[in-house]
Amino acid sequence: MALFGLFNKKKKESLDKGLEKTKESVFKKLSRAIVGKSKVDDEVLDNLEEVLISSDVGVDTTLRIIERIEERVQRDKYVGTDELNRVLKEEIVDLLKENNSTDYDALSLPEGHGPYVIMVVGVNGVGKTTTIGKLAHKFKDAGKSVVLGAADTFRAAAVDQLVIWAERVGVPIVKQGMGADPASVAFDTLSKAKAENADVVLIDTAGRLHNKINLMNELTKIKKVMQKVIPDAPHEILLVLDGSTGQNAYEQAKQFTLATEVNALAITKLDGTAKGGVVIGISDQFKIPVKYIGIGEKIDDLQVFNREEFVDSLFN
Numbered sequence: 001m002a003l004f005g006l007f008n009k010k011k012k013e014s015l016d017k018g019l020e021k022t023k024e025s026v027f028k029k030l031s032r033a034i035v036g037k038s039k040v041d042d043e044v045l046d047n048l049e050e051v052l053i054s055s056d057v058g059v060d061t062t063l064r065i066i067e068r069i070e071e072r073v074q075r076d077k078y079v080g081t082d083e084l085n086r087v088l089k090e091e092i093v094d095l096l097k098e099n100n101s102t103d104y105d106a107l108s109l110p111e112g113h114g115p116y117v118i119m120v121v122g123v124n125g126v127g128k129t130t131t132i133g134k135l136a137h138k139f140k141d142a143g144k145s146v147v148l149g150a151a152d153t154f155r156a157a158a159v160d161q162l163v164i165w166a167e168r169v170g171v172p173i174v175k176q177g178m179g180a181d182p183a184s185v186a187f188d189t190l191s192k193a194k195a196e197n198a199d200v201v202l203i204d205t206a207g208r209l210h211n212k213i214n215l216m217n218e219l220t221k222i223k224k225v226m227q228k229v230i231p232d233a234p235h236e237i238l239l240v241l242d243g244s245t246g247q248n249a250y251e252q253a254k255q256f257t258l259a260t261e262v263n264a265l266a267i268t269k270l271d272g273t274a275k276g277g278v279v280i281g282i283s284d285q286f287k288i289p290v291k292y293i294g295i296g297e298k299i300d301d302l303q304v305f306n307r308e309e310f311v312d313s314l315f316n
């Protein structure tokens with residue numbers, strides 16, 4: 001229990017530190033929004049709307065949050081500005097619950113399932129390879145056997161980088177030469193994982209967005225070939241987005257959700273940006289749960305997303 005408490009404390013400290021910039025910016029704006037006001041009225045709500053939109057929460061999600069707070073003000077008759085932080089936290093957590101009603105442990109996999117296959121997608125440079133490395137480390141730490149598949153064969157550097165991560169974490173990797181067919185790499189990876197009865201497979205893919213049809217065709221082909229080995233693979237399509245790109249991340253989410261059935265999100269580089277609000281907006285807008293957040297470059301700087309912890313860290 002004491003050890004668990006220590007772990008949680010460490011996790012919270014890293015989260016607070018990782019979200020420092022967003023938090024500072026939101027806090028400053030919020031203080032300005034309520035200056036000289038003792039109760040939440042229309043003017044405060046207008047200001048709050050501006051705060052959320054300028055914090056990259058997105059227009060639609062902001063309006064949904066404001067609507068919830070308006071209802072709350074009507075119901076409770078009086079909401080003091082000193083309560084605004086608490087009310088905001090509660091309403092945002094409830095909103096995020098709509099995308100994922102149960103609190104789950106992202107690292108605990110279905111029992112007796114065979115290899116759990118995660119296909120990782122996202123454009124170059126968002127932190128895909130790094131996220132796969134960190135995730136492999138997390139699963140390994142949780143006692144799972146992991147196999148990596150280097151199906152981003154478009155750039156030699158991408159394979160090399162994943163090899164470095166595999167060595168660092170101490171997990172096997174399946175690769176072929178540069179320019180090889182990504183679907184063939186995926187096939188080999190799943191065959192190895194199945195033969196060795198591995199717990200988790202993480203497949204890196206090339207995320208070229210220049211042509212939606214190409215992207216769709218490529219991802220569909222990889223999936224089809226995977227299903228020859230494991231019929232219900234991939235179990236998870238994890239889209240990695242760079243949180244520091246703000247509105248660009250929304251656009252990428254739009255393109256990828258049109259191209260394939262994304263069912264989990266990892267949002268990276270939340271450290272060093274004031275745009276952390278994207279986590280709330282993207283999850284709400286696309287109705288896809290955020291499973292992981294990246295808050296630094298080091299191996300331990302990936303956290304399993306917890307909406308209460310996140311919102312608490314942002315608005316405290």
Ligand SMILES: Nc1nc2c(ncn2[C@@H]2O[C@H](COP(=O)(O)OP(=O)(O)OP(=O)(O)O)[C@@H](O)[C@H]2O)c(=O)[nH]1
Binds near residue numbers: 295
């Ligand atoms: N600060 C910070 N940097 C990160 C995070 N995640 C990844 N990075 C850095 O972002 C850069 C790009 O990460 P990669 O993992 O190479 O990105 P990728 O999407 O695989 O890109 P390609 O390898 O070019 O396809 C690297 O320098 C990483 O160290 C994060 O959460 N925080």
